[in-house]
Amino acid sequence: MHAVLAIAMKDLKLLARDRSSVFFTFVFPLVTALLFGFIFSGAGGGGNDAIEVAVSESGLSDAGRAFVADLNADPSIKVLPVATDAEGESLVRKGVAAAFIRVPADFQPGTMMIGGGLAITGVVDPKRTAEAGLLEGKLNQIGFMQLQRAFANQGQTEDMLRQARAALAFSGWDAERKRIFSEFLGSVGAMSAEAREDARAPRSGAGEGGPEERPAAQAGWSPVRVELSKLQVDRRGPPNAFAISFPQGIVWGLMGCVTAFAVGLAEERSRGTLMRLVVAPLSPGRTLLGKALACFIACFVVQFLLLGLATIGFGVSIARPDLLALVMLATATGFTGVMMALAGLARTEAAASGMGRAVVIVMAMIGGGTIPVFFMPKAMQSLSAISPFRWASQAIDGALWRGLPLNELLLPLGVLFGVGIVGYAIGAASFKRARVA
Amino acid sequence: MLRLNNLRKAFGPVVAVDGLSLEVERGEVLGLLGPNGAGKSTTISMAVGLLKPDSGTVTLEGVGNADSLEARRLLGLAPQALAVYDELTGLENVVFFARLYGLSASAARDAAKRALDMVGLGAKLGHRAKTYSGGMKRRLNLAVALVHRPPMLLLDEPTAGVDPQSRANILDLVRSLKEAGTTIVYTTHYMEEAQRLCDRVAIIDQGKLLALATVDELIASHGGASVIHVTRPEGHERISSNDPIRELGPLLARGDVLAVRIDRPDLEGVFLSLTGRSLRD
Numbered sequence: 001m002h003a004v005l006a007i008a009m010k011d012l013k014l015l016a017r018d019r020s021s022v023f024f025t026f027v028f029p030l031v032t033a034l035l036f037g038f039i040f041s042g043a044g045g046g047g048n049d050a051i052e053v054a055v056s057e058s059g060l061s062d063a064g065r066a067f068v069a070d071l072n073a074d075p076s077i078k079v080l081p082v083a084t085d086a087e088g089e090s091l092v093r094k095g096v097a098a099a100f101i102r103v104p105a106d107f108q109p110g111t112m113m114i115g116g117g118l119a120i121t122g123v124v125d126p127k128r129t130a131e132a133g134l135l136e137g138k139l140n141q142i143g144f145m146q147l148q149r150a151f152a153n154q155g156q157t158e159d160m161l162r163q164a165r166a167a168l169a170f171s172g173w174d175a176e177r178k179r180i181f182s183e184f185l186g187s188v189g190a191m192s193a194e195a196r197e198d199a200r201a202p203r204s205g206a207g208e209g210g211p212e213e214r215p216a217a218q219a220g221w222s223p224v225r226v227e228l229s230k231l232q233v234d235r236r237g238p239p240n241a242f243a244i245s246f247p248q249g250i251v252w253g254l255m256g257c258v259t260a261f262a263v264g265l266a267e268e269r270s271r272g273t274l275m276r277l278v279v280a281p282l283s284p285g286r287t288l289l290g291k292a293l294a295c296f297i298a299c300f301v302v303q304f305l306l307l308g309l310a311t312i313g314f315g316v317s318i319a320r321p322d323l324l325a326l327v328m329l330a331t332a333t334g335f336t337g338v339m340m341a342l343a344g345l346a347r348t349e350a351a352a353s354g355m356g357r358a359v360v361i362v363m364a365m366i367g368g369g370t371i372p373v374f375f376m377p378k379a380m381q382s383l384s385a386i387s388p389f390r391w392a393s394q395a396i397d398g399a400l401w402r403g404l405p406l407n408e409l410l411l412p413l414g415v416l417f418g419v420g421i422v423g424y425a426i427g428a429a430s431f432k433r434a435r436v437a
Numbered sequence: 438m439l440r441l442n443n444l445r446k447a448f449g450p451v452v453a454v455d456g457l458s459l460e461v462e463r464g465e466v467l468g469l470l471g472p473n474g475a476g477k478s479t480t481i482s483m484a485v486g487l488l489k490p491d492s493g494t495v496t497l498e499g500v501g502n503a504d505s506l507e508a509r510r511l512l513g514l515a516p517q518a519l520a521v522y523d524e525l526t527g528l529e530n531v532v533f534f535a536r537l538y539g540l541s542a543s544a545a546r547d548a549a550k551r552a553l554d555m556v557g558l559g560a561k562l563g564h565r566a567k568t569y570s571g572g573m574k575r576r577l578n579l580a581v582a583l584v585h586r587p588p589m590l591l592l593d594e595p596t597a598g599v600d601p602q603s604r605a606n607i608l609d610l611v612r613s614l615k616e617a618g619t620t621i622v623y624t625t626h627y628m629e630e631a632q633r634l635c636d637r638v639a640i641i642d643q644g645k646l647l648a649l650a651t652v653d654e655l656i657a658s659h660g661g662a663s664v665i666h667v668t669r670p671e672g673h674e675r676i677s678s679n680d681p682i683r684e685l686g687p688l689l690a691r692g693d694v695l696a697v698r699i700d701r702p703d704l705e706g707v708f709l710s711l712t713g714r715s716l717r718d
Contacts, residue, residue, distance in 0.1 A: 002539065002541070003536060003539070013524075013529070018524065272517075272518030272519070273521065275514075275518075276520050276534060276581065278486075279485045279486060279509055279512065280534070281506040281510045282506070282537060
């Protein structure tokens with residue numbers, strides 16, 4: 001074991017003395033984390049694809065289901081039906097949905113006219129606040145559509161006005177206000193009747209003036225009142241932008257480690273020091289274990305330092321410290337495997353450096369290191385599954401601020417450990433092949 | 438001490454070593470000479486287990502297969518490449534490799550200081566290797582090979598590209614190691630080094646062993662005759678002789694001799710005689 005530790009310590013010493021490796025392993029990730037942190041502090045995002053919104057449908061009235069159906073029919077929204085609030089919030093935590101909303105069980109169109117509009121509550125992913133703004137607009141648009149459709153139907157209008165009057169009776173408003181609103185409801189009934197008469201009369205311009213085509217936001221009043229809170233993942237407070245950007249920075253640091261150690265191993269081969277390691281009385285497995293251990297330690301230290309800095313200097317609170325430790329181990333294992341595979345496949349320093357950087361950049365790009373995965377087109381989001389970057393980022397997010405339970409972290413943890421094992425096997429096979437060539 | 442038996446190694450269509458057999462005796466310095474591409478480094482690599490021979494065996498006295506972990510403890514290799522870490526100090530380099538041979542931290546440090554003193558780097562042990570001159574790096578390369586006090590050393594061109602001072606230091610060190618009983622395999626292009634250091638010399642070319650004997654035996658069998666150069670007022674005379682001293686008396690007795698020089702055959706002559714004068718690029 002002394003020899004394995006000696007190899008690991010030697011490699012760490014070499015890393016610490018190589019300024020460019022130190023920069024890309026420790027400084028560049030910090031710069032990235034801070035840069036994206038400040039950017040995220042001021043803005044969210046918005047993709048071209050439909051926003052996925054979890055909606056609780058249990059116990060909804062027919063009108064409520066119609067509201068949800070209209071929402072789902074909108075090309076910019078994709079409804080993910082859930083049975084419980086917990087299920088909806090879980091989808092947001094995992095990043096599957098941008099938000100989760102609850103439509104009141106007793107929803108009727110008339111309730112949109114009283115009390116400042118229909119109250120829709122829910123939670124939003126703090127990474128996706130801009131999408132939440134768009135969602136609020138869409139919910140109001142759907143609300144207007146519901147009202148317009150109701151006004152176009154005599155029975156529905158009467159039902160709606162009855163519901164509104166009933167709601168008015170129990171509203172707790174003062175008498176004067178109730179009188180004014182009662183008169184308004186009477187005017188609405190008369191106006192609705194005239195509108196239906198107009199609709200029955202022959203039209204001069206076909207295709208114009210249908211209820212669906214009228215402008216939705218006709219006044220300052222809104223039919224829907226959206227109350228979305230950022231998803232609470234920790235009792236000590238909501239995450240800030242740095243909770244989002246530091247995991248990205250960490251993964252850049254890990255990529256720096258991977259490149260530095262892969263190049264280092266290739267350097268050993270080209271300068272002849274690997275020959276010395278091979279002729280030493282060590283099994284190939286122990287020699288490789290020493291190399292892998294150094295990379296593992298460096299990967300762990302990068303995470304520890306950046307998370308420590310995020311916690312102490314940037315107010316990031318850790319939702320699941322126990323799981324975060326496990327995630328850090330899995331992440332270090334996964335990226336050590338990537339390093340071993342790269343070093344095994346690259347025969348020269350130049351190849352390791354070129355291949356390492358190319359792989360790093362591609363993995364980072366498709367894994368969300370530059371553009372968050374949820375901003376990407378669906379096909380790219382699927383493709384990102386091949387990048388350890390994406391799984392590491394997902395796992396760190398999950399334990400750091402999403403507060404995911406262990407069972408929801410099993411997939412990214414499994415992928416990272418799996419990458420580590422497969423990568424080590426590739427590196428070991430290549431090392432043995434080179435030794436006996 | 439080390440026996441190479443009918444070794445063969447090919448890299449694709451190129452046969453680097455072809456049926457090579459030789460035995461290195463305990464305590465001797467065996468010179469391995471050959472032109473570029475003769476198969477010297479491939480032979481060394483197979484001897485230390487870096488390369489697996491296509492056929493043939495390498496055995497080390499007392500432990501059998503030279504590729505075993507036990508055998509590797511008995512070997513010290515100074516490869517032709519300067520196999521040290523530039524970013525580590527001389528001491529850190531040697532300590533690191535000492536630890537690979539199972540020495541504890543303190544024992545490795547002591548052994549490393551001793552090895553660095555032996556190669557004349559004791560005063561520079563705290564400097565990073567990247568600040569060393571070529572000769573110093575070559576000596577550091579040698580210190581790494583002998584830090585664990587192996588009974589057998591394989592030195593692959595240990596004086597290539599060094600200044601005269603470093604070369605003298607390395608040659609002195611090899612002599613002292615030999616006196617201490619270390620068995621040494623020494624590959625070199627410098628014939629005078631082999632002639633001065635080696636008990637026996639093996640000359641190989643195109644992967645085959647051409648000759649293996651003491652320097653004197655090689656010269657006697659392959660060096661040809663000595664040449665006596667006699668200068669007289671009337672001109673220059675060259676006389677070939679296997680016993681120039683005996684020839685000298687009658688030549689001088691004829692009188693009017695202005696100058697006499699005897700060119701005795703040397704290892705370089707033997708080498709060129711065996712391997713030819715064609716260039717090996």
